Amino acid sequence: xxxxxxxxxxxxxxxxxxxxxxxxxxxxxxxxxxxxxxxxxxxxxxxxxxxxxxxxxxxxxxxxxxxxxxxxxxxxxxxxxxxxxxxxxxxxxxxxxxxxxxxxxxxxxxxxxxxxxxxxxxxxxxxxxxxxxxxxxxxxxxxxxxxxxxxxxxxxxxxxxxxxxxxxxxxxxxxxxxxxxxxxxxxxxxxxxxxxxxxxxxxxxxxxxxxxxxxxxxxxxxxxxxxxxxxxxxxxxxxxxxxxxxxxxxxxxxxxxxxxxxxxxxxxxxxxxxxxxxxxxxxxxxxxxxxxxxxxxxxxxxxxxxxxxxxxx
Amino acid sequence: xxxxxxxxxxxxxxxxxxxxxxxxxxxxxxxxxxxxxxxxxxxxxxxxxxxxxxxxxxxxxxxxxxxxxxxxxxxxxxxxxxxxxxxxxxxxxxxxxxxxxxxxxxxxxxxxxxxxxxxxxxxxxxxxxxxxxxxxxxxxxxxxxxxxxxxxxxxxxxxxxxxxxxxxxxxxxxxxxxxxxxxxxxxxxxxxxxxxxxxxxxxxxxxxxxxxxxxxxxxxxxxxxxxxxxxxxxxxxxxxxxxxxxxxxxxxxxxxxxxxxxxxxxxxxxxxxxxxxxxxxxxxxxxxxxxxxxxxxxxxxxxxxxxxxxxxx
Numbered sequence: 001x002x003x004x005x006x007x008x009x010x011x012x013x014x015x016x017x018x019x020x021x022x023x024x025x026x027x028x029x030x031x032x033x034x035x036x037x038x039x040x041x042x043x044x045x046x047x048x049x050x051x052x053x054x055x056x057x058x059x060x061x062x063x064x065x066x067x068x069x070x071x072x073x074x075x076x077x078x079x080x081x082x083x084x085x086x087x088x089x090x091x092x093x094x095x096x097x098x099x100x101x102x103x104x105x106x107x108x109x110x111x112x113x114x115x116x117x118x119x120x121x122x123x124x125x126x127x128x129x130x131x132x133x134x135x136x137x138x139x140x141x142x143x144x145x146x147x148x149x150x151x152x153x154x155x156x157x158x159x160x161x162x163x164x165x166x167x168x169x170x171x172x173x174x175x176x177x178x179x180x181x182x183x184x185x186x187x188x189x190x191x192x193x194x195x196x197x198x199x200x201x202x203x204x205x206x207x208x209x210x211x212x213x214x215x216x217x218x219x220x221x222x223x224x225x226x227x228x229x230x231x232x233x234x235x236x237x238x239x240x241x242x243x244x245x246x247x248x249x250x251x252x253x254x255x256x257x258x259x260x261x262x263x264x265x266x267x268x269x270x271x272x273x274x275x276x277x278x279x280x281x282x283x284x285x286x287x288x289x290x291x292x293x294x295x296x297x298x299x300x301x302x303x304x305x306x307x308x309x310x311x312x313x
Numbered sequence: 314x315x316x317x318x319x320x321x322x323x324x325x326x327x328x329x330x331x332x333x334x335x336x337x338x339x340x341x342x343x344x345x346x347x348x349x350x351x352x353x354x355x356x357x358x359x360x361x362x363x364x365x366x367x368x369x370x371x372x373x374x375x376x377x378x379x380x381x382x383x384x385x386x387x388x389x390x391x392x393x394x395x396x397x398x399x400x401x402x403x404x405x406x407x408x409x410x411x412x413x414x415x416x417x418x419x420x421x422x423x424x425x426x427x428x429x430x431x432x433x434x435x436x437x438x439x440x441x442x443x444x445x446x447x448x449x450x451x452x453x454x455x456x457x458x459x460x461x462x463x464x465x466x467x468x469x470x471x472x473x474x475x476x477x478x479x480x481x482x483x484x485x486x487x488x489x490x491x492x493x494x495x496x497x498x499x500x501x502x503x504x505x506x507x508x509x510x511x512x513x514x515x516x517x518x519x520x521x522x523x524x525x526x527x528x529x530x531x532x533x534x535x536x537x538x539x540x541x542x543x544x545x546x547x548x549x550x551x552x553x554x555x556x557x558x559x560x561x562x563x564x565x566x567x568x569x570x571x572x573x574x575x576x577x578x579x580x581x582x583x584x585x586x587x588x589x590x591x592x593x594x595x596x597x598x599x600x601x602x603x604x605x606x607x608x609x610x611x612x613x614x615x616x617x618x619x620x621x622x623x624x625x626x
Contacts, residue, residue, distance in 0.1 A: 001393050145553050165550055206545045207536065209553025215528060216554070218591040220613040225590070233517045237478055237620040242521030243620055244557050250617035253610035259597050260606060271595050275588070277538070278531040282584050285506065285573050293573060297566035300533040304563035306548040307556055
């Protein structure tokens with residue numbers, strides 16, 4: 001089999017340490033090594049789930065940095081070399097690169113390999129990845145809902161996934177055994193795993209994540225257009241609420257461009273709803289309808305209580 | 314003078330402990346005892362700035378709770394009784410009650426007393442409070458920019474103000490010595506104090522606080538209008554960004570109704586700008602202008618860096 005796990009287990013050489021269980025995946029390849037993939041590599045390193053871990057990153061600078069950080073066992077200089085012999089491949093690049101990535105890794109994929117991803121949109125990802133994959137390779141679209149506003153391999157940490165949700169979005173054609181293995185992998189790093197229809201995932205995430213980010217980018221963008229002295233004061237007194245928006249809006253530009261464009265329909269539908277509701281709220285203020293304002297704000301408190309109740313479950 | 318400070322100092326009785334300095338204010342009266350005023354009372358209790366502290370709250374339930382919590386020395390059952398003999402009065406009710414509060418405390422105010430407030434809007438507050446105050450009473454409009462999404466006397470804590478900004482908005486008629494004393498009081502509880510023109514304050518706060526809250530209420534309100542099963546999923550997967558909006562939107566309904574209506578002009582102007590910018594962002598997504606999206610998101614990161622730089626100063 002040509003791989004040597006970090007357990008030192010080599011069945012064929014007769015030097016097997018039977019006290020260590022066989023890892024779930026003997027060789028895991030990461031394509032892209034940013035916040036999510038570098039966190040996953042760190043988390044799996046200690047889990048016993050992964051044998052050998054190998055990463056490929058597009059730029060030499062990132063590859064050098066991943067080597068320095070020692071996050072994986074091997075850093076590969078080409079995507080097809082990275083996936084060679086891997087039984088799990090995790091795509092963690094911006095989603096606009098997925099088509100290119102799938103085409104590049106296809107020649108190196110072995111039959112039976114499982115390919116999964118960590119992208120925040122799922123319908124478009126399935127559409128661009130699946131046509132490139134050879135027969136006998138199983139694609140399991142996935143989305144670990146975890147992250148920070150930071151990016152790059154330095155930003156990752158093993159605890160990122162702890163107690164968070166991961167959504168897998170298999171299609172009717174997806175191999176059930178492959179889904180089960182990817183589920184066990186995410187559970188091993190502390191996630192709760194759900195399965196969902198890809199279109200439904202994209203609609204839910206448009207509301208919970210994509211539109212909130214879009215609005216944060218928008219309102220922080222509004223501030224960039226203010227007169228300079230007013231801008232300085234806004235930064236100084238940001239604690240009143242604006243600060244939270246700037247944190248959300250500090251996220252990776254390319255990643256978010258890709259999300260907005262790849263989930264365009266669901267995002268535009270939800271933004272349209274949000275814009276209507278904002279206009280109606282403006283109207284309540286203009287006409288000084290205090291009772292309706294109280295009613296709306298009181299309703300929003302219930303949603304907060306719902307969020308907290310789900311977290312405590 | 315009729316008051317007995319917590320230092321036990323009674324000059325005229327000859328039992329003076331000279332090692333304790335005279336407090337800045339011998340008797341502080343709180344009108345309203347919610348998050349801000351109850352935090353201030355807790356912070357001043359240990360500071361030596363306040364002698365005797367007395368609070369009035371509108372409902373019997375709150376007065377009883379403040380008594381139980383032991384936040385102040387005395388709980389008064391009427392606003393004019395609360396301010397009797399006070400050299401500092403801190404108004405901390407929702408701003409829509411300010412006119413009524415000012416009228417109610419006026420008969421009890423002694424000459425030379427300083428009246429200040431903690432409201433998030435300033436122009437309208439000055440307009441409704443000043444006409445009620447007797448000659449020789451000094452009003453110093455103030456806004457400690459600190460808070461949480463919680464409300465009520467149980468939510469307060471002494472450290473709330475630490476390292477945050479307080480903005481005082483004196484008018485040309487405001488007594489300079491009174492401003493200086495209120496400044497020293499906020500500095501004693503850990504705040505940095507700035508002075509600003511009231512209209513300018515209201516414009517800056519519309520951007521840093523009022524419109525971010527309005528947008529959070531709006532987007533969380535949008536979710537309350539979704540089908541029930543989708544609502545449950547949004548709460549479950551809220552970690553992706555929506556969660557931050559629900560926290561902002563959990564704030565006190567009456568307080569925020571009052572802020573929006575009292576700062577109507579500045580809020581509507583800023584919401585109009587925000588709405589325009591959101592529409593332009595929607596348009597970039599609809600026409601798939603990836604470069605312009607990247608440019609906008611990159612600009613917003615700079616604002617985040619500015620906010621962090623101000624915090625580190």
